[in-house]
Amino acid sequence: MTLTKRFSFDLDAEFGHKDVTPAVGTLVQESGVRNGIACIQLVGSTGAVTTIEYEPGALADLHSAVEQLAPAGARYAHNERWHDGNGFSHVRSALLKTGVSVPIVDGELQLGTWQQLIAINMDNRDRTRELVVVIVGDR
Amino acid sequence: MTLTKRFSFDLDAEFGHKDVTPAVGTLVQESGVRNGIACIQLVGSTGAVTTIEYEPGALADLHSAVEQLAPAGARYAHNERWHDGNGFSHVRSALLKTGVSVPIVDGELQLGTWQQLIAINMDNRDRTRELVVVIVGDR
Amino acid sequence: MTLTKRFSFDLDAEFGHKDVTPAVGTLVQESGVRNGIACIQLVGSTGAVTTIEYEPGALADLHSAVEQLAPAGARYAHNERWHDGNGFSHVRSALLKTGVSVPIVDGELQLGTWQQLIAINMDNRDRTRELVVVIVGDR
Numbered sequence: 001m002t003l004t005k006r007f008s009f010d011l012d013a014e015f016g017h018k019d020v021t022p023a024v025g026t027l028v029q030e031s032g033v034r035n036g037i038a039c040i041q042l043v044g045s046t047g048a049v050t051t052i053e054y055e056p057g058a059l060a061d062l063h064s065a066v067e068q069l070a071p072a073g074a075r076y077a078h079n080e081r082w083h084d085g086n087g088f089s090h091v092r093s094a095l096l097k098t099g100v101s102v103p104i105v106d107g108e109l110q111l112g113t114w115q116q117l118i119a120i121n122m123d124n125r126d127r128t129r130e131l132v133v134v135i136v137g138d139r
Numbered sequence: 140m141t142l143t144k145r146f147s148f149d150l151d152a153e154f155g156h157k158d159v160t161p162a163v164g165t166l167v168q169e170s171g172v173r174n175g176i177a178c179i180q181l182v183g184s185t186g187a188v189t190t191i192e193y194e195p196g197a198l199a200d201l202h203s204a205v206e207q208l209a210p211a212g213a214r215y216a217h218n219e220r221w222h223d224g225n226g227f228s229h230v231r232s233a234l235l236k237t238g239v240s241v242p243i244v245d246g247e248l249q250l251g252t253w254q255q256l257i258a259i260n261m262d263n264r265d266r267t268r269e270l271v272v273v274i275v276g277d278r
Numbered sequence: 279m280t281l282t283k284r285f286s287f288d289l290d291a292e293f294g295h296k297d298v299t300p301a302v303g304t305l306v307q308e309s310g311v312r313n314g315i316a317c318i319q320l321v322g323s324t325g326a327v328t329t330i331e332y333e334p335g336a337l338a339d340l341h342s343a344v345e346q347l348a349p350a351g352a353r354y355a356h357n358e359r360w361h362d363g364n365g366f367s368h369v370r371s372a373l374l375k376t377g378v379s380v381p382i383v384d385g386e387l388q389l390g391t392w393q394q395l396i397a398i399n400m401d402n403r404d405r406t407r408e409l410v411v412v413i414v415g416d417r
Contacts, residue, residue, distance in 0.1 A: 226339050
């Protein structure tokens with residue numbers, strides 16, 4: 001069986017983030033799926049989804065790492081063409097990617113105790129972002 | 140239900156790329172799947188699949204970013220063993236990964252308006268690359 | 279149909295790795311799935327799963343690349359809060375991610391000849407790690 005849901009939430013510019021584990025976990029429970037896959041996507045080309053220990057230190061460290069990968073203040077060909085100043089956002093999003101898929105076993109998302117699903121707004125302005133989740137599997 | 144398809148296309152050496160969104164979107168339509176997952180893989184260890192706004196600026200910026208992550212001219216242990224000169228290709232591919240999975244809702248791939256699926260040849264020579272797509276879900 | 283399996287194995291600190299392709303391939307055969315998806319996750323926030331040519335040179339090069347992305351000896355906000363010294367592990371894991379999904383076509387994982395599935399322990403101590411695999415598809 002398959003269950004889909006779309007979540008919408010506001011995230012701050014430049015690494016505004018949200019722990020989406022509770023929302024996805026609730027959807028898994030609602031689906032009644034015992035074994036399957038949760039496929040999660042933050043729609044758009046300036047965001048990202050990954051997993052991390054959702055605590056301020058690790059989040060700050062990841063922010064620093066993506067700032068090194070694609071510094072906000074560097075020169076980007078995208079900016080020279082479109083003048084929207086978010087060239088760094090596109091690069092960060094393409095490197096980190098906008099989705100993950102997580103196994104479901106015995107009705108539980110297979111994440112560690114200190115491992116959360118995080119949605120990140122990499123854009124240079126506040127954004128209302130859409131997270132789409134599809135649960136596929138057997139009840 | 141499940142539908143699979145294999146696409147084959149030529150890509151230039153060192154970041155030859157192709158927007159594969161139309162091909163994958165057509166396959167989703169052919170499958171008749173309303174809700175499910177499209178699992179996409181560029182076969183091999185010197186390519187990558189990700190999403191990005193498919194415009195020359197963002198593509199050039201991503202190319203620069205992966206050149207920084209694993210410079211083509213640096214020293215690689217892989218090259219010293221195998222003398223094929225594509226050590227940088229393997230590192231870029233392992234970091235960026237060779238596949239993505241995208242949710243399908245109401246028969247549509249859940250991508251943003253300016254978000255395309257891109258296949259990249261990271262190898263140091265022109266390659267005919269194979270993209271495999273599996274659609275899983277409910278009609 | 280859906281088949282799940284949990285594998286457990288010991289990995290050395292700081293980039294201990296294992297080629298998990300044989301284990302996942304055997305599970306695909308056991309499942310009898312002809313066309314579908316294998317969703318693979320190394321549970322926890324200090325590990326990673328990706329694909330690479332599983333040979334010592336490429337592995338050493340990937341290790342060097344993640345050391346550049348998040349040097350073990352750098353200053354991390356996570357370490358200052360938790361004093362466990364594995365801030366670099368969390369960053370590397372969040373960037374590389376803890377899972378991949380691979381298409382299955384005609385009963386075969388769609389990987390290249392020189393492309394293997396690799397589980398990596400990014401933590402700063404030896405760990406017994408759990409790999410969860412879900413096979414979803416049609417027989």
